[in-house]
Amino acid sequence: xxxxxxxxxxxxxxxxxxxxxxxxxxxxxxxxxxxxxxxxxxxxxxxxxxxxxxxxxxxxxxxxxxxxxxxxxxxxxxxxxxxxxxxxxxxxxxxxxxxxxxxxxxxxxxxxxxxxxxxxxxxxxxxxxxxxxxxxxxxxxxxxxxxxxxxxxxxxxxxxxxxxxxxxxxxxxxx
Numbered sequence: 001x002x003x004x005x006x007x008x009x010x011x012x013x014x015x016x017x018x019x020x021x022x023x024x025x026x027x028x029x030x031x032x033x034x035x036x037x038x039x040x041x042x043x044x045x046x047x048x049x050x051x052x053x054x055x056x057x058x059x060x061x062x063x064x065x066x067x068x069x070x071x072x073x074x075x076x077x078x079x080x081x082x083x084x085x086x087x088x089x090x091x092x093x094x095x096x097x098x099x100x101x102x103x104x105x106x107x108x109x110x111x112x113x114x115x116x117x118x119x120x121x122x123x124x125x126x127x128x129x130x131x132x133x134x135x136x137x138x139x140x141x142x143x144x145x146x147x148x149x150x151x152x153x154x155x156x157x158x159x160x161x162x163x164x165x166x167x168x169x170x171x172x173x174x175x
Contacts, residue, residue, distance in 0.1 A: 003095040005102040005144075006134040007048065008112050009068070010126040012036040014060035028063045035129035036067035042131065042147055043104075044071060051100035056082040056107045064129065065106040082107045088118035095136060116143060 012032035017023060028036065043050070054077045055065035065076040081090045082105060094103055109126055116124045119134055119141035126132065126146075133144040 002136075003098050003100060003103055004136060005048075006091060006095060006141075007043070007050065007102065007104040008091075008115065008126070008132040008134065009039060009064065009104060009106045010109055010112055010128055010130050011056070011058070011061040011064040011106055012039065012067075012129040024058045026058070026060050028060055032060070032064070032128065033067065036064045037071075039064070039129040039131060040068040040071040043068065046147075048102070048133075050074060050102050050104045052098065052103045053077065054079045054082060054094075054103065054105050056084070056086075058083065058108070061106045061108065065104075068104065068106070084108050084111060086111050086115075088115045091115055091119065091134075119143075 011028075012035040013029050014026040014032055015021075015029060017026065050068075050072050053065050053069045053072070053074050055061045057078050057080055061082070062076065062078060069076045084107075086107060091105070094105070112126050112132070113124065116122060116126075116132055116134070120143040121140060122143045124132060124143065124146050127148050129148075131145075131147040133146075134141045135144050136142075
């Protein structure tokens with residue numbers, strides 16, 4: 001079985017960049033921790049089944065992935081290929097060679113925005129802790145949905161998509 005669902009998650013809110021700190025070592029803030037937990041809740045409310053979670057080696061991505069992975073009782077694989085500067089070819093490689101059905105990748109902007117554009121020809125900015133679901137289609141991938149858990153907002157690719165009826169914590173996801 002090849003990958004049929006790719007979930008791209010932008011890391012949650014991290015400490016501000018500082019010339020006194022290595023960028024790779026920036027931790028999530030309290031708000032970021034809450035966002036990552038809400039991201040995990042959103043995925044579960046949507047009924048998303050994840051087979052594998054991979055993340056960038058930067059601490060903020062690892063922490064986001066760990067908080068999501070905890071809800072799924074899955075290990076996190078830190079993958080150097082997801083470091084800032086990664087591109088669509090990495091996603092294509094995962095989709096073509098992995099045996100999992102659904103993978104979740106936690107990484108950074110602007111890489112994720114470029115990957116969505118490269119895969120779907122759809123321009124989609126990703127706020128912190130946002131989720132994008134990509135599905136293989138011909139000739140391009142399909143942007144199935146974009147969810148912005150911190151504000152509980154969801155944009156669905158097609159109006160007849162059954163995901164439009166989903167709620168998080170009893171609150172409608174407004175698109």
